[in-house]
Amino acid sequence: MQSCHITVVFLLSSYLALSSAEDRVGLETIKENNGKNIYLDILSEMDKQQFFNSMLFLYRGCINDSRIEQLFTYPKPKVIGSCIQDFNYHRVFNGELLTVFIADGILDYQLLQTTAGILDYHRQTRIMAVALNIQHQEDLKQEFLQLCENYKMTKVLLMFLQDNEVDALQYYALKPYPQYHWLEQSLANSQETLWYPHHWLNMHNVSLITYTSQDPPGAILYYNGQGQLKTNGYVARLIQLFAEKFNASLQMYEPLRLDKIVNHFELNELTIAGKLDIPMAMRSALIDGEMIRTSAYYELSYPLLIVPCATPLSMHEVFGLLLNWYFFACVLLSSLLLSFAHSLIDYYLDSLLYHLNFVINDRVLPGVLGQSFAPRDSSWRSLKIVYLLVSFVGLNVSTQFSANINTLFTTLPYHDPINSYEDLRHSTAKIILPEVTAKTMIPILPLFGKSLTVVENGTLVYEHIRQFNNSYGYIISSSTWNHFDQRQQFYSQKKFCIVRGVQFIAFMLYCIALPPHSPLKEPLDHFLYRINELGFRQAWQSSTFNDMVKLKNITLIDENPPEDKRVLRVEDYFWIWLIVAIGCSLSGSVFLVELCMAKF
Structure with missing residues (x-):
């Protein structure tokens, strides 16, 4: 435990060393004239309300105000940055952070942009903006408010420093819902409220742009008894309950259409492009570093290779x-x-x-x-x-x-089952794989040989999976396989089987993709932990399966019932016809030869 603490301090010190000499300030404790350290008390109160591991200071130039210098004396590891230093904090450190943004005289747009880059995909970070020597405070408030809305910052305090009197310290708390606005506060009544409340507990009916895929059992579309188009599925129900829980409304990116299939790859691309606030689809966090761009995990799964089951010999x-x-x-x-x-x-x-x-x-x-x-x-x-x-x-x-x-x-025997890559290469089975998925599996693709077909149109692959088409094999998640297995448990002959001898990575984390600078990461993470703890996902999966049966999207009727008795057909006597044909041809040839020999 001690070695881990030393490592963190060393890493933080390395960033501190990057700052220029003129940006460094003395870390000695500086007291106010009345003997009370105002800002140390403020930081201590913030730390008590919600613990933070380290502090990030962002400013330009040299700070000579003793009141600001007090912030550097708080006993936490510190990172000091400037507008020329840009890094993603949460790619390096994993911990609660308090960011101190200092504006001296003017609002530094470039420095605020750097702050947004450092706090990328971590908008729940608390920010304390300290402004001093500001002549037009109202103009700065409006400009800063607009920038906070552009960068989707939600936990921000704005303090204007004018004098050293405790009662005269006024600050403004950012309220992001339903519209971005400032709420004036004073230090006198700060003890009664939280410095950084969770605004997302009530989003005041703010609209969240979303759209749903049609990848069962994650999401399905259907018409209810009143002819209205509804969504269901354990991913769609998660997003719907999230909006209901935190008093938000969902607005579709475009009108829903039952005949328009949109897979989760397309929705994730729309989300990354910033066109969706929260998609009704999951994303696999396979690529290194992608976890900071997604929510906490919703499903812990593992990939499986499924192929058509061995069929009886004709x-x-x-x-x-x-x-x-x-x-x-x-x-x-x-x-x-x-x-x-x-x-x-x-x-x-x-x-x-x-x-x-x-x-x-x-x-x-x-x-x-x-x-x-x-x-x-x-x-x-x-x-x-x-x-x-x-x-x-x-x-x-x-x-x-x-x-x-x-x-x-x-008892008719079966064809040889596929249990390994070797069996797959020597079989007639074809595996189709979306190009997006194939890019994450490049090292093992040669093992499939000629049996693998990579298609650019991922929608086509998921349409085959949705239709339960066993003309091909697929790579699916274990949750999708559970849905498949539940469906074919009533069949006398299963349509799909797992290739037991083919194993991929141990497990995969499926999360909800988020757009850049999304303020929904903290509430969604908090919500997902509770959902997984209470077992809602398993209940929603069972409910979705029942609804799909009722909607006749899937059938439990055996598509290939066993035949107890049947009359032999012409093709059943293939070998007999073959032997008769060869025998007649051979005897006829010999007869002609003997006939010729007898004459000549």
Whole structure:
């Protein structure tokens, strides 16, 4: 714990060293003439109301006012910046911060812009603006108010320093809702109220621009009984409840249309561009540093590769499995060996010579196939042994063939399942992936081989997923898979299966994307912690599934029910037709050859 504290102080000191010599001020405690340190008391009261870890000072030039110097004596690590130093504070440090902005004589626009950049995506940071030597206070108030609204700063105090009397210290508290305005305060009654209240607890019906995706179960659109277009889904319900909880209203970016599919990639791009205040869609925080540009996590998930499940073999595939090369090799080799032995005995013992019988013997081949055959009447025991071997071979072939055909036709076997990248590369399955997702998986894309297809149109991919199209495989989150698995639990044959041997990163954080300088990060983070704690997401997911069934967006009826009995069709006899065709062609060819030989 001590080493961590030293590291933080060292990092803060490194930023302090960046400031110029003229910007540094003495950190010795300076007392007012009456012996009371006014600003140390103010900072102490702020620290008691809401703890802060460090202080950020932003000013230009040299500060000689003793009242300002008191701020530097507060016992907290400090970062001193100027208009030429720009960095993102929360990319380096993770802690509560109090920012002190000093305006001497004029309002420094460039310095305020630098302040906004340093506090990027952390608009809940408390800001104390201290103004001294200001001749036109009303003009500065209005200019500063406009800049606060432009940069979406919400927790700001503006203090004009005129004298050292405690009772004369007047300050202005920024109120961002429903419109940006100043509320005049005095130090005399500051003990009764919070220095930096949570204004977002009541947004006074301010309009938040939003839009919904149609990526079930996150968000769906449907018409209710009154013909009104409504939204549902565990992401859409989150945003709706957020607006209701903090007294805000939601305004759609454009009119909703049931036939217009907008996926979460497009909504996140609109949000990053600043066109949406809060989208009804989630964003994966895969890229380093993206967490500061999003809310706290809403869903902890992990990616899965799903492919069409292995299907039963068709009838002609079963015949192909039975009449494979191993079966024909056994029959031909046994027939050839026994025909050769039979013909050899005929030749040496009975002086019978038929050259073709050395290859195919009409007394041997039927027996090898398990059929009845007519043995030649002979007293030779060796020939009787050959016939005995023919009978045993035929019995073995017919028994195994009958057992296999009964088993395979009773319970059809399945194609080989896909369990690894190797299986995927050698299968006919095709994986389609949006280009946006593919960019985050560049190192492992070669493992998919030719089975992967990257498409630029991400909407097309999510339309296939929404329609439960098992012509392709997809990479989806575990929550989407739970939705898939819940849907197909009533099917006799599942349409999608997980590739167990393919694993990606351990988990993914799904958050809500926010526009630049969004003031909604603090209330949304606070809200998400409570939602996850109370289990609302799981309840909303179940509710969305039930609604999708009621709306007939999904069906629980088995799309491929098992067939108990059916009549064999022409295509089922594929191998039989093939054998008949080959046999007729071969016998016809031999007949023509023999006919020609007989004539010539």
